[in-house]
Amino acid sequence: MSATGIGAPVRRKEDQRFITGKGHYTDDISRPGQAHAYFVRSPHAHARFKQVETAEAAAMPGVLAVLTGAELAADKIGNLICGWMIHSKDGSPMKMAAHPALANGKACHVGDPVAVVIADTLAQAKDAGEKVKVDYEVLPAVADPAKAQAGGAPQIHDIAPNNTIYQWSLGDAKAIEAAFQSAKHVTKLDIVNNRLVPNAIEPRAAIAEYDSGTGHLTLWNTTQNPHVARLVIAAFVGMAPEHQLRVIAPDVGGGFGSKIFIYPEEVVALWASRRVGRPVKWVAERGESFLSDAHGRDHVTHAEMAFDGDGKILGLRAKTVANLGAYMSTFSSSVPTYLYATLLSGQYAIPQIYCEVDAVYTNTVPVDAYRGAGRPEATFVVERLVEVGARELGIEPAELRRRNFIKSFPHQTPVIMTYDAGDYDASLKKALEIADYKNFAKRKKESTRHGKLRGIGLSTYIEACGIAPSQAVGSLGAGVGLWESAEVRVNPTGSVEILTGCHAHGQGHETTFAQLVSERLGIPIENISVVHGDTDKVQFGMGTYGSRSGAVGMSAIVKALDKIEAKAKKVASHMLEAAEGDIVFKDGRFTVAGTDKSAAWGDVSLNAYIAHKFSGQELEPGLKEGAFYDPTNFTFPAGCHICEVEIDPDTGTTQIVGWTAVDDFGVVINPMIVEGQVHGGIAQGVGQALLENAVYNSDGQLVSGSFMDYTMPRANDLPNFSVETTVTKCPSNPLGIKGCGEAGAIAAPAAVINAITDAIGTEHLIMPATAPAVWNAIQKSNGGHKAAA
Amino acid sequence: MPTVSMTVNGKPVTADVDTRTLLVQYLRENLRLTGTHVGCDTSQCGACVVHVDGQAIKSCTIFALQAEGANVLTIEGLATDSKLHPMQEAFRENHGLQCGFCTPGMIMAAIDIVRRKGTNLEERTIREELEGNICRCTGYHNIVKSIAAGARAMGGGA
Numbered sequence: 001m002s003a004t005g006i007g008a009p010v011r012r013k014e015d016q017r018f019i020t021g022k023g024h025y026t027d028d029i030s031r032p033g034q035a036h037a038y039f040v041r042s043p044h045a046h047a048r049f050k051q052v053e054t055a056e057a058a059a060m061p062g063v064l065a066v067l068t069g070a071e072l073a074a075d076k077i078g079n080l081i082c083g084w085m086i087h088s089k090d091g092s093p094m095k096m097a098a099h100p101a102l103a104n105g106k107a108c109h110v111g112d113p114v115a116v117v118i119a120d121t122l123a124q125a126k127d128a129g130e131k132v133k134v135d136y137e138v139l140p141a142v143a144d145p146a147k148a149q150a151g152g153a154p155q156i157h158d159i160a161p162n163n164t165i166y167q168w169s170l171g172d173a174k175a176i177e178a179a180f181q182s183a184k185h186v187t188k189l190d191i192v193n194n195r196l197v198p199n200a201i202e203p204r205a206a207i208a209e210y211d212s213g214t215g216h217l218t219l220w221n222t223t224q225n226p227h228v229a230r231l232v233i234a235a236f237v238g239m240a241p242e243h244q245l246r247v248i249a250p251d252v253g254g255g256f257g258s259k260i261f262i263y264p265e266e267v268v269a270l271w272a273s274r275r276v277g278r279p280v281k282w283v284a285e286r287g288e289s290f291l292s293d294a295h296g297r298d299h300v301t302h303a304e305m306a307f308d309g310d311g312k313i314l315g316l317r318a319k320t321v322a323n324l325g326a327y328m329s330t331f332s333s334s335v336p337t338y339l340y341a342t343l344l345s346g347q348y349a350i351p352q353i354y355c356e357v358d359a360v361y362t363n364t365v366p367v368d369a370y371r372g373a374g375r376p377e378a379t380f381v382v383e384r385l386v387e388v389g390a391r392e393l394g395i396e397p398a399e400l401r402r403r404n405f406i407k408s409f410p411h412q413t414p415v416i417m418t419y420d421a422g423d424y425d426a427s428l429k430k431a432l433e434i435a436d437y438k439n440f441a442k443r444k445k446e447s448t449r450h451g452k453l454r455g456i457g458l459s460t461y462i463e464a465c466g467i468a469p470s471q472a473v474g475s476l477g478a479g480v481g482l483w484e485s486a487e488v489r490v491n492p493t494g495s496v497e498i499l500t501g502c503h504a505h506g507q508g509h510e511t512t513f514a515q516l517v518s519e520r521l522g523i524p525i526e527n528i529s530v531v532h533g534d535t536d537k538v539q540f541g542m543g544t545y546g547s548r549s550g551a552v553g554m555s556a557i558v559k560a561l562d563k564i565e566a567k568a569k570k571v572a573s574h575m576l577e578a579a580e581g582d583i584v585f586k587d588g589r590f591t592v593a594g595t596d597k598s599a600a601w602g603d604v605s606l607n608a609y610i611a612h613k614f615s616g617q618e619l620e621p622g623l624k625e626g627a628f629y630d631p632t633n634f635t636f637p638a639g640c641h642i643c644e645v646e647i648d649p650d651t652g653t654t655q656i657v658g659w660t661a662v663d664d665f666g667v668v669i670n671p672m673i674v675e676g677q678v679h680g681g682i683a684q685g686v687g688q689a690l691l692e693n694a695v696y697n698s699d700g701q702l703v704s705g706s707f708m709d710y711t712m713p714r715a716n717d718l719p720n721f722s723v724e725t726t727v728t729k730c731p732s733n734p735l736g737i738k739g740c741g742e743a744g745a746i747a748a749p750a751a752v753i754n755a756i757t758d759a760i761g762t763e764h765l766i767m768p769a770t771a772p773a774v775w776n777a778i779q780k781s782n783g784g785h786k787a788a789a
Numbered sequence: 790m791p792t793v794s795m796t797v798n799g800k801p802v803t804a805d806v807d808t809r810t811l812l813v814q815y816l817r818e819n820l821r822l823t824g825t826h827v828g829c830d831t832s833q834c835g836a837c838v839v840h841v842d843g844q845a846i847k848s849c850t851i852f853a854l855q856a857e858g859a860n861v862l863t864i865e866g867l868a869t870d871s872k873l874h875p876m877q878e879a880f881r882e883n884h885g886l887q888c889g890f891c892t893p894g895m896i897m898a899a900i901d902i903v904r905r906k907g908t909n910l911e912e913r914t915i916r917e918e919l920e921g922n923i924c925r926c927t928g929y930h931n932i933v934k935s936i937a938a939g940a941r942a943m944g945g946g947a
Contacts, residue, residue: 254887684928
């Protein structure tokens with residue numbers, strides 16, 4: 001391993017600008033003559049309106065325009081779309097309601113934009129926004145997914161009777177029935193997977209600039225996938241032809257899924273820029289983020305697991321209602337279906353699995369992928385069932401897991417996925433050792449002596465990453481392919497630019513992608529730069545989400561590097577006057593095999609461009625190659641997280657006293673960065689389990705709509721984490737990478753809740769397990785009486 | 790519009806500002822010092838922390854006019870002669886940042902923790918003192934490590 005190659009904990013190249021305040025986030029960019037946008041948003045969860053009176057606002061100082069949904073429609077700006085078609089059990093297509101970028105006649109959630117004010121300054125735009133009058137006729141609202149389908153619930157969209165978007169299923173309904181009939185024991189759970197707000201610390205922002213001379217539009221945007229944004233805004237919204245729209249995602253301050261999607265504000269900024277003939281900037285305030293960034297999770301599930309007399313799992317069935325909010329966000333339909341039910345096998349050999357999912361509209365902010373996206377929900381179902389099953393059967397929870405682990409690969413689950421490689425016993429074993437599992441009873445005794453309750457919880461999770469083989473996702477309804485592209489540009493001096501369709505917003509691609517190139521070409525990491533996030537520079541790409549940048553994005557770079565090496569060998573063969581087949585490339589030198597004749601990387605690069613050693617008829621000058629890589633399978637990172645908690649029975653306060661994570665991510669490029677990804681994922685998973693909750697009241701008002709009400713994990717809420725890895729190489733891509741971005745968020749909630757329920761002796765606990773929730777659970781259980789005694 | 794004068798990163802600056810201009814807006818928009826960030830609207834996140842007369846302050850909570858005559862230090866003024874401040878170096882060395890958005894506020898807050906609590910910081914102290922700074926990426930593990938290391942380095946230790 002070289003100091004900057006694969007496997008080295010290389011310090012990040014991107015950090016210099018971030019630690020010195022020289023990053024370029026969207027709001028840091030100012031365009032000459034830029035105006036500012038302020039959105040007037042519905043204060044009601046559900047309301048009809050006929051009139052949006054703008055005259056008074058338009059007359060305010062500095063105001064350039066006040067634009068409404070009616071004008072948007074008149075200008076034939078198209079609706080936002082959901083790009084993944086799901087069909088119901090009866091074969092009917094999902095009920096996708098129209099989603100205009102500005103509401104026109106009806107607002108469907110608090111925060112739904114109804115008008116935009118464009119003014120010289122933001123303060124002027126805000127002042128004028130207060131003068132926009134809307135004649136709302138307030139309608140009854142529904143926010144709770146469990147109530148959305150009930151008779152008498154308010155109807156949100158005419159296209160979707162009973163607010164039902166689809167009723168989907170996966171698995172064999174008859175076979176699951178038989179499996180349950182043969183069971184010796186059935187474990188049953190009702191689960192609420194709480195709604196979360198992603199809350200990247202950089203709020204979403206957009207700057208749109210129209211060039212009337214060329215007709216080109218440029219959009220600087222806080223997006224995880226600029227090319228898909230351009231495609232949707234061009235092809236579906238119809239804002240401008242694709243070749244006349246440039247989308248730039250500069251430094252982006254976290255995404256976690258919420259910046260994958262195409263949002264109304266960027267569409268309106270583009271439209272407004274063309275209308276007023278000036279660049280238009282919009283930056284969300286945090287309150288707006290809460291009311292407009294796609295939320296995550298929000299499932300209500302009944303799940304059952306059937307066991308035989310030896311604790312072997314015979315079947316799993318689940319019925320889930322998934323809240324998709326007021327409109328179908330870009331990839332919303334896929335999250336509670338193919339990103340959820342396909343993972344319900346967990347790490348276990350389960351003969352039969354059946355899952356039904358009803359997706360519903362409610363008068364809430366749209367719900368879409370948030371770190372893990374479907375897989376945390378699936379893991380929570382599986383790992384809670386397994387844990388509770390073990391407790392009910394009196395089998396030690398680690399042992400019950402071991403008995404059911406998949407042990408040979410490839411393994412075909414009953415829910416589509418073919419696991420390609422893994423060693424679940426290895427990660428469990430290592431985690432149990434690090435967590436000192438065998439001495440837990442001693443520690444519990446010690447806690448009891450101090451009047452505290454102590455619990456330990458496991459989560460042996462699996463996820464499907466490396467998203468994804470294009471044909472496979474196409475057959476499941478995806479509107480796009482999920483390959484990735486790369487271009488390797490070698491300069492005459494031998495330095496290298498890597499252009500990638502992936503996008504980094506904290507993952508450190510500028511470092512890890514350079515490590516790959518450094519290892520392969522034998523050149524210093526300083527001589528490599530990574531270019532991403534600009535549709536004028538990178539031809540096309542599918543962006544970053546689903547832990548796909550390593551497994552898919554870096555594989556595309558490998559493919560392009562293969563071509564670079566082949567071409568460079570041709571150049572070297574002319575320079576060294578040897579047969580191409582005799583050229584060996586190693587450690588940055590091209591050598592004629594069996595001789596001492598060689599040429600350095602830099603010389604070959606220069607010769608590729610000066611082209612003096614070969615004729616243009618023999619070989620094209622230059623050294624630049626591109627590649628598209630389409631994966632052959634999903635990848636399957638898996639591992640074991642163990643959470644240990646101590647609870648004060650008098651207050652219900654939970655303290656996490658130990659966290660062990662042993663993950664199998666396949667080959668690791670940079671262990672420092674991988675550990676950081678795991679830390680961050682765990683923090684978000686712990687946030688879901690203990691702290692975070694997007695609470696809507698019955699009127700559809702978001703009660704926890706700011707950082708004062710929505711509990712973001714602080715430093716003092718979290719412990720230090722023990723993070724280790726085991727490695728089974730992924731056979732489905734050239735580097736053997738599985739992906740690491742989401743594991744923590746997927747594994748953590750079940751580990752926390754398994755630990756708390758272990759401590760308090762009752763399973764009746766919903767997330768977030770706040771101090772009052774835990775205290776109440778203790779009071780209602782025998783454990784509470786014991787503690788009180 | 791009233792006039793405000795202050796010293797920012799060692800340079801005297803004077804400008805006419807709208808009375809409602811927040812210090813963070815003045816820094817970002819008037820002076821184009823965009824390293825100081827805005828991550829919320831309720832003074833919770835700490836992305837906007839700068840030093841005013843040597844003390845950490847959330848620059849979204851005071852008006853520019855309140856900083857009249859003050860000595861303001863932002864993230865851009867921390868490195869001297871292109872040499873990084875030990876706390877900046879510690880964040881890089883310990884992977885104390887991912888997306889980088891909360892980082893300037895974290896670093897400015899961290900230096901203030903050292904000023905108040907000394908260079909030998911316990912993990913618990915650091916975690917408690919970070920109450921006013923939110924990070925969504927790192928899970929704080931490496932931020933805590935960075936601050937402990939940065940504090941030691943500020944005290945002359947390795």
